[in-house]
Amino acid sequence: MVLSVARKFLFVLPLGVLLLWVPRASAILTIEITQSLGTGMPIAIVPFGVTGTAKLPEDVAAVIEADLARSGRFTALARKDFLSTPRAPGEVNFKDWRLVKAEALVIGNVQQLAPGRFQVDFRLYDVFKETQLAGYQYVVGADLLRMVGHQIADVIHEKLTGEPGAFNTRVAYVTKESAARGGVVFKLQIADSDGYNPTTILSSAEPIMSPAWSPDGTQLAYVSFEQKRPVLYAQNVIYGSRTKIAEFRGINSAPAWSPDGTRLALVLSKDGNAEIYVMTLADKSLRRLTQHPAIDTEPAWSPDGRHIVFTSDRSGPPQIFRMRSDGGAVERLTFEGSYNARASYSPDGSQLTLVTRVGGRYHAAIFDLKRSALQVLTDTELDESPTFAPNGRIILYATAHRGRGVLASVSADGRVRQLLKLQEGDVREPSWSPFNRQLQPTQGVKQ
Amino acid sequence: MKMKLWHAVVLALALGLSACGGDTAVQPTPSVDDQTGAEPSGTGAQPGVDGAALTDQDRAALSQRRVYFAFDSSAIDDENRRVIEAHAAHLTANPQLKLVLEGHTDERGTREYNLALGERRAQSVERMMRVLGVSADRIRTVSYGEEKPVALDHNESAWRLNRRVEIMY
Numbered sequence: 158m159v160l161s162v163a164r165k166f167l168f169v170l171p172l173g174v175l176l177l178w179v180p181r182a183s184a185i186l187t188i189e190i191t192q193s194l195g196t197g198m199p200i201a202i203v204p205f206g207v208t209g210t211a212k213l214p215e216d217v218a219a220v221i222e223a224d225l226a227r228s229g230r231f232t233a234l235a236r237k238d239f240l241s242t243p244r245a246p247g248e249v250n251f252k253d254w255r256l257v258k259a260e261a262l263v264i265g266n267v268q269q270l271a272p273g274r275f276q277v278d279f280r281l282y283d284v285f286k287e288t289q290l291a292g293y294q295y296v297v298g299a300d301l302l303r304m305v306g307h308q309i310a311d312v313i314h315e316k317l318t319g320e321p322g323a324f325n326t327r328v329a330y331v332t333k334e335s336a337a338r339g340g341v342v343f344k345l346q347i348a349d350s351d352g353y354n355p356t357t358i359l360s361s362a363e364p365i366m367s368p369a370w371s372p373d374g375t376q377l378a379y380v381s382f383e384q385k386r387p388v389l390y391a392q393n394v395i396y397g398s399r400t401k402i403a404e405f406r407g408i409n410s411a412p413a414w415s416p417d418g419t420r421l422a423l424v425l426s427k428d429g430n431a432e433i434y435v436m437t438l439a440d441k442s443l444r445r446l447t448q449h450p451a452i453d454t455e456p457a458w459s460p461d462g463r464h465i466v467f468t469s470d471r472s473g474p475p476q477i478f479r480m481r482s483d484g485g486a487v488e489r490l491t492f493e494g495s496y497n498a499r500a501s502y503s504p505d506g507s508q509l510t511l512v513t514r515v516g517g518r519y520h521a522a523i524f525d526l527k528r529s530a531l532q533v534l535t536d537t538e539l540d541e542s543p544t545f546a547p548n549g550r551i552i553l554y555a556t557a558h559r560g561r562g563v564l565a566s567v568s569a570d571g572r573v574r575q576l577l578k579l580q581e582g583d584v585r586e587p588s589w590s591p592f593n594r595q596l597q598p599t600q601g602v603k604q
Numbered sequence: 605m606k607m608k609l610w611h612a613v614v615l616a617l618a619l620g621l622s623a624c625g626g627d628t629a630v631q632p633t634p635s636v637d638d639q640t641g642a643e644p645s646g647t648g649a650q651p652g653v654d655g656a657a658l659t660d661q662d663r664a665a666l667s668q669r670r671v672y673f674a675f676d677s678s679a680i681d682d683e684n685r686r687v688i689e690a691h692a693a694h695l696t697a698n699p700q701l702k703l704v705l706e707g708h709t710d711e712r713g714t715r716e717y718n719l720a721l722g723e724r725r726a727q728s729v730e731r732m733m734r735v736l737g738v739s740a741d742r743i744r745t746v747s748y749g750e751e752k753p754v755a756l757d758h759n760e761s762a763w764r765l766n767r768r769v770e771i772m773y
Contacts, residue, residue, distance in 0.1 A: 364751035386746045408723055411716040431720035452720040468717050475717055499714035512714050557758055
């Protein structure tokens, strides 16, 4: 529904920059699981029944299955091994599922209510206890059937692991491709967490940097060089409209929204060198937080909004520092390693993910704030821009793979690794959206 | 844009590109439509350029439009100093010229830090230009960080070319 409204908007700006919100045939990010250690809980996801139409635009059960398998916490049983294919509660024979060693079972049905309008029901069962753990119903248009699949995967993840899933979320990133008429084209894109439905919201011949989601998931702040210098914008991702946040002399960069969405931390060099400021968005008033001739950049808020961590080379090579979000004393956090930069907090505030250098290689890492311990997560060597999934379970980052820019993800426990890449061109600067609260079930379904 | 093409030609003339083919090798050609993307050419003579005053060493330094830096450094070494001095002298002799200093880094490390590092490199060249008599209001600095590499490989020979400030006027 949101998308159909947004399709009506097409913004064309001067300077060869396009603000777009027309879902176009953008190149899709494909996900390849490169490592999955250990075995997850065995789960059977039965293909959903279909009523009221011959063919569905999406296989909702397949969306759920791919999500859960990618998390590394579940092993989806093969459809060919199923002894029965129940579509409704009365058709479930738990013995069939105990025999194939499923611990959890998902069934569902998609009914076409009107052309392009669907009602999706699903139920999650505990096979051993023979009880229903969850059941919901959603009514959506065809373009949101995949989103329903992600939402159901989130419900299943939370019921079975006790932690929320982050499947029904999106990722913003920047691509760089060769342009048809020579040169390169940079695009700021948003896609579902599984890489589907990529949408270009800005296209430019000049670089685009540092996308950052507002906490309500409606806006992206970013840096664009379309004026041949770094200027900071915030763009509404639903309607495409955007506002210029900062275009001072020098650098305007590294935006980070406060957790309550009312302020933006940013980096300006208008007073001579890169310093961290906080802008109150309502009146665009600025407060300068750092006062140092060194580079101070890459601010990130703690989840409670009380602190800001940042990168500074005030003590030599770049390290991570922390200050209160209203300024004041600066405390150095990282001492291990000769290059630590671009930190951001885990959703629970106990850890940072950052880039650290070990023997000339740049790795995504986790820094435990309580123990002051640094743990390298990757064996790639040009890692950048690590970002936590909103449930804290996965870290997504940019790296180089066979000479090309790709995204990669690693579960916080290091067991599951994935590569997200484009068929052609480079992809970088991932930013994981907050939880998506757009889609609510119309009702729960009882046993 | 037009100004920039013009000055490229002027500089080419001043540097005596005739070296490649005798006294009359540099033939001014009619100006080329900007939109064709062809190599720029110019017409006629240009006032205010004193080619005779240049030594061979100056010419070599002036033909160098990039100065290079060590990793995570904005320090200017002796070789780069000679390049900056030659451009500063040329700019002092040609007060109508405006200067853009574009700072860049290699791809290693983080993008926002590199954006600030690129700016620091541009400022480092700017400071030296000012000390050498080029007034601040003629200089503009901009950083692209690691966003515009000139060499695309992922190794030291590419990185050393990308850690640079471009001197543009």
